[in-house]
Amino acid sequence: MAVRKNKKQVPEPTLRRLPNYLFFLEKVREKGVMNISAPSIGKELKCDPTQVVKDLAFTGVKGKPRVGYNTYELCHALEEFLGFNHVNEAFLVGAGNLGSALMAYQEHQTLGLKVIAAFDVDEKKIGQHIGNTPVLEYNKLFHLSNRLDVEIAILTTPNDVAQEVAEDLVNCGVKAIWNFTHEILDLPDDVIIQNTSMSSFAAVLLQRLNDSKK
Ligand SMILES: NC(=O)c1ccc[n+]([C@@H]2O[C@H](COP(=O)([O-])OP(=O)(O)OC[C@H]3O[C@@H](n4cnc5c(N)ncnc54)[C@H](O)[C@@H]3O)[C@@H](O)[C@H]2O)c1
Known part of the structure; x- marks a missing residue:
């Protein structure tokens, strides 16, 4: 699989992982979880936490020390970034x-x-x-x-x-x-x-x- 050109220069493996973060975070959000840390996301998605932080940084959302990411904010940012909320x-x-x-x-x-x-x-x-x-x-x-x-x-x-x-x-x-x-x-x-x-x-x-x- 190959994306020949990407204006935002986001690495292709990151682009492929981002929907998985979104699908996982949507489930977490539905359970009423407000905040989640990069290690928790990494553990669930079998991904290195450092990689999680790097990937999610492309959305512009940053996790807070000892609190993690706000799941609502992050879901919204991921949908926006991936263009999933536009038809x-x-x-x-x-x-x-x-x-x-x-x-x-x-x-x-x-x-x-x-x-x-x-x-x-x-x-x-x-x-x-x-x-x-x-x-x-x-x-x-x-x-x-x-x-x-x-x-x-x-x-x-x-x-x-x-x-x-x-x-x-x-x-x-x-x-x-x-x-x-x-x-x-x-x-x-x-x-x-x-x-x-x-x-x-x-x-x-x-x-x-x-x-x-x-
Ligand atoms: N990417 C994958 O994993 C994957 C999996 C299965 C099939 N395929 C590929 O997908 C393609 C379609 O497979 P399929 O099983 O659906 O085949 P299919 O024969 O069921 O469907 C092909 C359709 O294209 C139409 N068609 C033929 N010539 C056309 C033309 N010039 N303009 C417009 N329409 C035209 C046919 O009438 C038919 O309806 C094939 O190239 C196949 O190799 C890829």
Whole structure:
């Protein structure tokens, strides 16, 4: 997985950990806990407390000596920092098995990402709704992107058309692509590409399991 470019220059491992802090702190906050220390957070998330302090410093919130972090303040700061409290509209291209599952996963909305339209070339899928989201004819992408200022796209087409579709998306004003295909996209440097592959995680899982048996 790689974020090619990040304006805030926050290290990618930190960016990947920040949602975990938020999910944990939300649970803590729900239990009515007002303050929590970096070592307590680290213990729960199996992370070094020094790393916790470094990571959370990116939100601008600092813990107080012997008191720790205010959970309400920190949750709010994390949501704000991650952009989870704003809705960022996204297109999805390729409403097949994976695309449909992602669309049906409405929790994306709480992650600041909302798929407002999906595009496909399969006539059987065009006109359907997945959740509340319509699946539109692929060519409508070009008309719709003129009217809507959508900068994010989720790419779940077959691999062999991914590059072509990604180029179309960029021509339609998309600036960030969450690429679930296995295609290594070749796009202008200013386009942000987030590659996500279950196979990579599966490879690590299987290798670690095998290692543990040696
Ligand atoms: N990242 C991961 O971990 C992961 C996991 C599973 C699948 N994948 C990849 O995700 C992609 C989709 O997999 P799937 O199982 O959902 O496939 P699928 O065949 O079920 O879905 C693909 C969809 O894309 C549509 N499509 C085909 N050509 C198109 C085009 N030119 N423009 C728009 N839509 C087009 C098809 O009609 C179909 O609805 C594949 O590239 C696959 O390799 C990735």
